[in-house]
Amino acid sequence: MFLKNLGMAVSALALIAGGVTSAAADNGNVKVGMITTLSGGGAGLGIDVRDGFMLAVNQAGNEMLEVVIEDDQRKPEVAVQLADKMIQSEKVDILTGIIWSNLAMAVVPATTAQGKFYLSPNAGPSPLAGKGCHPNYFNVAWQNDNLHEAAGAYANDAGFGKTFMLAPNYPAGKDALTGYKRLYKGDAAGEVYTKLGQTDYAAEIAQIRASGADSVYFFLPGGMGISFLKQYAGSGVDIPVIGPAFSFDQGILQAVGAAALGVKNTSQWNKDIDNEANAAFVASFQEAYGRLPSLYASQGFDTANLILSAMDKADVKDADAFRAALNEADFDSVRGDFSFGNNQHPIQNIYVREVIKEGDVYTNKIIATGLENHADAYAADCKL
Amino acid sequence: MSLVLLIEQVLNGLQSGVMLFLMAAGLTLVFGVMGLINLAHGSLYMVGAFAAAATAAATGSFLLALIASLAAAAAAGAVIELAVIRRLYNRDHLDQVLATFALILIFSEGTRWLFGSFPLFLDVPSYLSGAVTLPFGIQYPLYRLTIIGVGLAVAVALFLLVSRTRLGIRIRAGESDREMIAALGVDISRLYTVVFALGAALAGLAGAMVGAIQSVQVGMGEPVLILAFVVIVIGGIGSIKGALVGSLLVGLTDTLGGFLLPQAFGLFMDASSATSIGSALASMLIYILMAGVLIFRPSGLFGRA
Numbered sequence: 001m002f003l004k005n006l007g008m009a010v011s012a013l014a015l016i017a018g019g020v021t022s023a024a025a026d027n028g029n030v031k032v033g034m035i036t037t038l039s040g041g042g043a044g045l046g047i048d049v050r051d052g053f054m055l056a057v058n059q060a061g062n063e064m065l066e067v068v069i070e071d072d073q074r075k076p077e078v079a080v081q082l083a084d085k086m087i088q089s090e091k092v093d094i095l096t097g098i099i100w101s102n103l104a105m106a107v108v109p110a111t112t113a114q115g116k117f118y119l120s121p122n123a124g125p126s127p128l129a130g131k132g133c134h135p136n137y138f139n140v141a142w143q144n145d146n147l148h149e150a151a152g153a154y155a156n157d158a159g160f161g162k163t164f165m166l167a168p169n170y171p172a173g174k175d176a177l178t179g180y181k182r183l184y185k186g187d188a189a190g191e192v193y194t195k196l197g198q199t200d201y202a203a204e205i206a207q208i209r210a211s212g213a214d215s216v217y218f219f220l221p222g223g224m225g226i227s228f229l230k231q232y233a234g235s236g237v238d239i240p241v242i243g244p245a246f247s248f249d250q251g252i253l254q255a256v257g258a259a260a261l262g263v264k265n266t267s268q269w270n271k272d273i274d275n276e277a278n279a280a281f282v283a284s285f286q287e288a289y290g291r292l293p294s295l296y297a298s299q300g301f302d303t304a305n306l307i308l309s310a311m312d313k314a315d316v317k318d319a320d321a322f323r324a325a326l327n328e329a330d331f332d333s334v335r336g337d338f339s340f341g342n343n344q345h346p347i348q349n350i351y352v353r354e355v356i357k358e359g360d361v362y363t364n365k366i367i368a369t370g371l372e373n374h375a376d377a378y379a380a381d382c383k384l
Numbered sequence: 385m386s387l388v389l390l391i392e393q394v395l396n397g398l399q400s401g402v403m404l405f406l407m408a409a410g411l412t413l414v415f416g417v418m419g420l421i422n423l424a425h426g427s428l429y430m431v432g433a434f435a436a437a438a439t440a441a442a443t444g445s446f447l448l449a450l451i452a453s454l455a456a457a458a459a460a461g462a463v464i465e466l467a468v469i470r471r472l473y474n475r476d477h478l479d480q481v482l483a484t485f486a487l488i489l490i491f492s493e494g495t496r497w498l499f500g501s502f503p504l505f506l507d508v509p510s511y512l513s514g515a516v517t518l519p520f521g522i523q524y525p526l527y528r529l530t531i532i533g534v535g536l537a538v539a540v541a542l543f544l545l546v547s548r549t550r551l552g553i554r555i556r557a558g559e560s561d562r563e564m565i566a567a568l569g570v571d572i573s574r575l576y577t578v579v580f581a582l583g584a585a586l587a588g589l590a591g592a593m594v595g596a597i598q599s600v601q602v603g604m605g606e607p608v609l610i611l612a613f614v615v616i617v618i619g620g621i622g623s624i625k626g627a628l629v630g631s632l633l634v635g636l637t638d639t640l641g642g643f644l645l646p647q648a649f650g651l652f653m654d655a656s657s658a659t660s661i662g663s664a665l666a667s668m669l670i671y672i673l674m675a676g677v678l679i680f681r682p683s684g685l686f687g688r689a
Contacts, residue, residue, distance in 0.1 A: 038501075039492070039493075039496070039501075039602070039603075040492075040602070040603045043496075043501040043602065044501050044502045044503065047501050169660065169663055169664070191655065191656060191659055192646070192659065192663075193659055193660055193663045194663070195663070195667050197607060199594075199598040199599070199604070199607070200396075200400055200597075200598065202396035202399065202400070202525075202528065202639070203393055203396050203639050203642055203643045206389055206392040206393055206396060206643075207389070207643065209389075209392075209523070210386060210388070210389040223503055223598075223599035223601050223604075224599075226503055226598070226599035227597065227598040227599050230507065230508075230596075230597050230598070230599075231525075231597050231598075233513075234508055234513055234514065234515070234525045234526075234527055234528075234597065235515060235523075235525050236514060236515025236523045236525065237523075251502050251503075252502070252503060252599075254502075254505055255502070255503040255504060255505045255599055255600070255601075256505075257505055257507055259507075
């Protein structure tokens with residue numbers, strides 16, 4: 001009896017407490033739910049996005065912004081559950097954080113359909129950029145094809161005419177090869193889809209050796225890229241390699257080591273982009289976390305600053321005004337110039353970088369601008 | 385498609401099969417002798433890889449790193465046998481699955497706590513790096529040849545251990561009748577700890593050897609664990625010979641399937657759909673193989689009926 005009464009007392013208290021916070025939440029406060037990958041194989045990417053995001057939040061010190069963070073374990077079903085929980089019981093206004101395109105495809109359409117905002121700090125699958133675009137969906141990173149398009153353009157400039165292409169068999173992998181081929185003018189020496197999460201690439205490397213290719217293009221984010229590069233370096237095949245930044249980010253370069261030196265890769269961000277916001281970001285990230293930021297961290301940082309800039313202009317409860325404020329992208333991006341196209345995906349420069357060694361640390365240096373003020377190929381299909 | 389490419393792919397299949405054998409041998413010993421389903425076997429593989437990476441970073445010696453991986457995995461195996469596994473022998477398989485699954489989570493988060501979330505660096509030593517030229521002008525990475533050699537050597541050593549030594553006699557006896565050998569005065573619980581540590585050490589060695597060409601990261605053991613279970617089901621539970629044959633079958637099927645199927649589909653359809661259908665089918669191939677074996681030999685190729 002006593003226990004039952006105690007239980008009732010506690011739930012009554014909880015109700016009161018809940019009532020108080022929800023009343024406070026109506027004053028221009030914004031609650032952001034971050035669903036990202038913090039455990040398992042792809043955790044480095046999610047941790048970088050989270051750390052970049054929280055760095056901007058802490059620097060702003062805006063008490064009206066509240067962030068809840070959950071781990072999706074890189075599993076679509078977990079991400080969907082978390083999104084439901086965040087929308088229904090946490091009552092968040094904005095969702096963000098998803099790294100992987102297959103998870104984004106599972107979460108984003110349902111989120112925007114419920115009238116919540118979704119700001120993508122990483123995944124940019126093509127269906128959400130074209131016909132499936134939505135007024136409440138903003139992509140702060142890139143459309144999936146973008147970095148690959150820049151790599152295709154770079155292959156033309158470098159005089160490659162016979163590329164062997166390699167990507168995992170999932171939405172972003174398909175987008176990768178489509179993107180590369182969009183601007184690449186040469187022939188394909190071979191095209192292979194590997195298993196997502198595959199760790200041994202001996203069979204593919206043997207095919208590369210036999211294909212007579214003059215260049216290799218590969219999109220293998222996270223641990224997959226580490227395995228591929230190490231095995232490629234040990235195989236005795238010396239055909240030049242090009243890739244998007246995802247296999248050459250700060251988090252994994254140290255694990256690849258010398259095998260990556262000199263490889264050209266494409267990115268919308270690098271730590272040597274010359275602007276004030278970027279210099280401050282790189283310095284403060286290093287101070288806060290004791291490591292160099294990656295492009296994922298820069299995307300998280302920009303996403304948080306975009307939200308903060310919109311909060312200064314409009315109340316999130318007034319969806320139209322808040323959407324307009326987001327669309328202006330009135331914040332100092334660490335990438336320099338940054339604006340949204342009609343499908344609310346970025347229009348930005350994409351750079352060609354080279355892997356170098358600075359002291360003991362492997363990192364990237366920009367060697368050229370691959371594509372200037374580049375928008376994505378799906379914008380025309382979007383009716384916004 | 386040239387003969388050289390085909391031979392190279394067969395070598396790749398052998399290499400992945402031999403590594404799988406190191407995992408599957410420990411798993412099948414533990415399952416056969418103790419009747420225990422150990423899901424945490426993949427965590428021991430990860431422990432081996434992390435121990436090797438940490439040792440290589442501290443000392444710069446790959447040989448020391450391999451020794452460290454054997455020692456760390458065997459020690460981790462012995463500790464979990466004494467602390468947790470020992471209590472599970474008389475429970476049913478569901479309890480074992482639950483407890484060893486918990487061990488996976490503890491090992492993963494423990495490793496993350498110790499080493500962080502970013503992959504560690506572990507590379508092939510300089511004297512094993514690069515490629516060698518084999519007959520027919522085949523270029524093949526020296527390190528992968530070494531893996532094949534080490535794996536086969538371990539297989540021979542295990543075979544001798546089980547068939548020629550006193551410990552082997554006890555293992556076989558424990559497999560067929562554990563009450564009887566306990567009654568004959570063999571310290572069965574010590575035997576179990578030794579077998580478990582041995583299986584763990586093999587998993588750790590596999591983790592370290594593979595870690596040098598793949599990435600050393602949290603969660604690296606679970607995909608291999610699934611394949612290792614497929615192997616022991618195909619080979620027959622408890623049989624070392626079955627584990628060897630099963631590993632080679634799975635390794636070859638997986639590698640050659642992924643390489644040949646897209647080409648076979650390419651004969652009668654356009655290149656990009658052949659690639660995607662072929663790759664999709666290739667990833668199912670080992671499970672189809674397992675189902676096929678189970679239809680004709682329900683207890684596996686070398687299992688006792």
